[in-house]
Every structure is written in C-alpha cells, then in structure tokens.
Amino acid sequence: MIVVQYISRGFLRGGVGDEYPIFPLAAEGFAVLSLQRPPDFYETVKDGSLRSIRDAQVADQREWQDRRSVHSSLLGGVAIAVSRGIADPRKLAITGSSDGAATVQFALVNAPGLFAAAAVSSGFMEPLSTQVFGGQAWAAQLVDLGYPTLETGQSAFWQPMSVGMHADSINSPILFQVADDEYLLALESYSLLKAHRRSTELYVFPNEYHIKWQPAHRFSIYNRNVDWFRYWLLGHVDADPSKDRQYARWRSLSSTVAPTPLSTP
Structure with a gap:
C-alpha cells in the first residue's frame, strides 16, 4: 500500500502537487491510502490562550x-488498512510534498522500519536547511516561532524530526524529486543519507517551483515514482532497455531491512 497525501479532495490524480498517480499505482496492484491530515494542532486549544496567528x-x-x-x-x-487485510504490513510506502514531505520525514524518524520505501517532492526540514539554505527571512521567521538559531543548541530540538541526525538508522529507500528553486533544502538530508550509505536518489527539475508545472517533468516524475515503488515493494524491473541505467543504480544502493509490522488497534 502507498500513502498519498496530505489533503484528500476526493477524485484525486496524485495527491497535493499531483506527483503520485493514484490510478496508475492502483492499476499496478497497489492499494492507495489518500490521507487527509487533521486540522492544525492549535485548533484543539480551546482555553483562550491563543490570541493571534503567531x-x-x-x-x-x-x-x-x-x-x-x-x-x-x-x-x-x-x-486500519492493515487490520482489514487491505495492506501488507511488510510492503508499505509513503509519499509527500510540502507539508506532506514533513509528514514523511517525521514518520521515517519516529516509526523506523514501518515504510519499505518513500518518495518526496520537497526537501526535508533540517538545522542548516532552515537556518542557511532557506534564506535569512525564513530563518528569522522560524526562530520567531521557536526554532533554535545556529549558535544555540540544535540537537534536542531537532532530535524528533531530523532525518540527518538519524541517517545511520533509516533503512527506507528515499526518492527525492525536487524543483531547482528548492533543491538546496534537500541537500542536507540527502548528503547525510548518502554519507551513511543509505538507499536514496535525488533528481532536480529545471525551471520548476514548489508545485511543478511542466508536463514533461510531471510525466517523468509519474513514471519514476511508479518504477520506484514497483522495484522496492515488488522487486519488479521494467524490461524497457532505456531504463537499464536506472535499475543498475538502484541495484547498487544499500540493501534495506524488512520493515517492522505495524501493530493493529
């Protein structure tokens, strides 16, 4: 089963950002879970203590x-999907863009071994990514919200979130397909994963932004995502000779360990 997110508007093509093609994935035999994220946490605070957007x-x-x-x-x-026999707990995958990429990141750190593969359309949030590569304005905004500055201690704050800090223990193959306008935000996680010989690939698409718009790029992303999940979840290799180099690279990536089955309610 493949999780597509982070807002479910009904008859979807590929989740937010339209990069994870629900119907082609279903046609390959995957169950697809379209996740609607819950309301922001602040909406559950009813004691009147929150008086502004900040x-x-x-x-x-x-x-x-x-x-x-x-x-x-x-x-x-x-x-629920596992308990109903819809999903094989050994063959779960997760995808995400923007806020959805943060959900992927948090899951990889806090539910290690649950997902046998992952794909994201945006970089992960990391200490240097938020304080350096994202620019000074964004860094100042995040510090105002409680993020640590570069000169203060980073470890305790980032420990529950940082893929880089857990790169030695993350075994899920991770595919990054990001816009050139944002690729710097993916480099910290990707570089640390590569340094620890994790299974990961990074593709950068030129003249793209937060939501990729070029049809050729969208088509390429669709195809690669389908190939990625067929390979890592099903062991399938496309016979198309034009993809030989792709599969040669994927074979050379470090092996992953079997995911830990999720306990059902």
Missing part, C-alpha cells in the same frame, strides 16, 4: 505538536 503557529511548532498530531492520524489510517 500564538497559533508557535503552539503548532512547540515540541512538534502539529507533526505529532498528523503522525498519529497517519498511523491510525495505516493500522
């Missing part, structure tokens, strides 16, 4: 409370 944003970020809320919904949805 208060709400700070509440979301404090101890990663909003990410924990989304993660709980993700695990609940997957557990």
Whole structure:
C-alpha cells in the first residue's frame, strides 16, 4: 500500500502537487491510502490562550505538536488498512510534498522500519536547511516561532524530526524529486543519507517551483515514482532497455531491512 497525501479532495490524480498517480499505482496492484491530515494542532486549544496567528503557529511548532498530531492520524489510517487485510504490513510506502514531505520525514524518524520505501517532492526540514539554505527571512521567521538559531543548541530540538541526525538508522529507500528553486533544502538530508550509505536518489527539475508545472517533468516524475515503488515493494524491473541505467543504480544502493509490522488497534 502507498500513502498519498496530505489533503484528500476526493477524485484525486496524485495527491497535493499531483506527483503520485493514484490510478496508475492502483492499476499496478497497489492499494492507495489518500490521507487527509487533521486540522492544525492549535485548533484543539480551546482555553483562550491563543490570541493571534503567531500564538497559533508557535503552539503548532512547540515540541512538534502539529507533526505529532498528523503522525498519529497517519498511523491510525495505516493500522486500519492493515487490520482489514487491505495492506501488507511488510510492503508499505509513503509519499509527500510540502507539508506532506514533513509528514514523511517525521514518520521515517519516529516509526523506523514501518515504510519499505518513500518518495518526496520537497526537501526535508533540517538545522542548516532552515537556518542557511532557506534564506535569512525564513530563518528569522522560524526562530520567531521557536526554532533554535545556529549558535544555540540544535540537537534536542531537532532530535524528533531530523532525518540527518538519524541517517545511520533509516533503512527506507528515499526518492527525492525536487524543483531547482528548492533543491538546496534537500541537500542536507540527502548528503547525510548518502554519507551513511543509505538507499536514496535525488533528481532536480529545471525551471520548476514548489508545485511543478511542466508536463514533461510531471510525466517523468509519474513514471519514476511508479518504477520506484514497483522495484522496492515488488522487486519488479521494467524490461524497457532505456531504463537499464536506472535499475543498475538502484541495484547498487544499500540493501534495506524488512520493515517492522505495524501493530493493529
């Protein structure tokens, strides 16, 4: 089963950003779980303590409370699919763009071994990514919301979220397909994963932005995502000779360990 997210608007093509083609994936035999993320954490705070947009944003970020809320919904949805026999707990995958990529990241760190493969359309949030590569304006905004600056201690804050800090223990193959406007935000995680010989690939698409718009790029992304999940979940290799180099690279990537089955409710 492949998780597509992070807002489910009904008759979807490929989730937010339209990069994970639901119907072609289903045609390959995958169950597809379209995840609607829950409301922001701040909406659950009813004591009147949140008096501004900034208060709400700070509440979301404090101890990663909003990410924990989304993660709980993700695990609940997957557990239901597994308990009903819809999904094989050994062959689960997750995808995401933007906020959805953060959900993927949090799941890889906090539910290690659950997902046998992952694909993202945006970079992960990491200490240097947020304070350097994203630019000074974004860094200042995040610091205002409670993120640490570069001169303060980073480890305790980032420990529940950083893929880079857990790169030595993340065994899920991760495919990055990112816009050239944002690729710097993917380099920290990707470089640390590669340094620890994890199974990962990074593709950068020129003249693209947060939501990729060029049809040729969208088509290429569709095809590669389908190939990625067929390979890592099913062991399938496309006979098309034009893909020989792709599969040669994937074979050379480090082996992954079997995911830990999710306990059902």
